[in-house]
Amino acid sequence: MYWLVKSEPDTFSIQDLAGMPDQTEHWDGVRNYQARNFMRDEMRKGDKVLFYHSNTKPPGVVGVCSVVREGYPDHTAWDPESTYFDPKSSPENPRWFMVDIQLQEVLPQYVSLDAMKQNPALEGMRLLQKGNRLSVLPVQEREFREILRMGGLHIS
DNA sequence: GCCAACGTTGGC
DNA sequence: GCCAACGTTGGC
Secondary structure, eight states, X not given: OEEEEEEOXXXXXHHHHHTSGGGEEEOOOOOXXXXXXXXXXXXXXXXXXXXXXXXXXXXXXXXXXXXXXXXXXXGGGGOTTSTTOOTXXXXXXXXXXXXXXXXXXEEEEEEEHHHHHHOGGGTTOXXXXXXXXXXXXXXXXXXXXXXXXXTTOOOO
């Protein structure tokens, strides 16, 4: 499957991911049940993931990653010092899950939200639907390919 | 900084 | 189970 994950670059940017060992990081801090279910139940090793910068100007897709570890408990929920602490989650009964993603490529060209809205081929894309706030969401293969094309990548 | 569109919480 | 109040997301 294909996915899109959002991150505020001030919090964790694609450059931050590029600087991690193996260019890999766990996708912690997701505290939305729908997004959790995607990570816990549906994201599979090898799935491709678009990396999206939100809350920045302009917002848009900046790179491609892949899932390298499937859903496992988000330990930041157990850490009282963490901003993501949730007392209702425990190691015995974890409430929140995460996956590991590895950077594949930074797009040669930034694909802005506005450019995606302007592209008729992406009409109906979940990301573009009004009021959508999900930080982890599925993307159709044809949408994924179109965004890579817009970003200047031409891989299979 | 504003605010629309959510999602969550908790009293009843 | 309803729904008002509150909190968060994220574009603008």
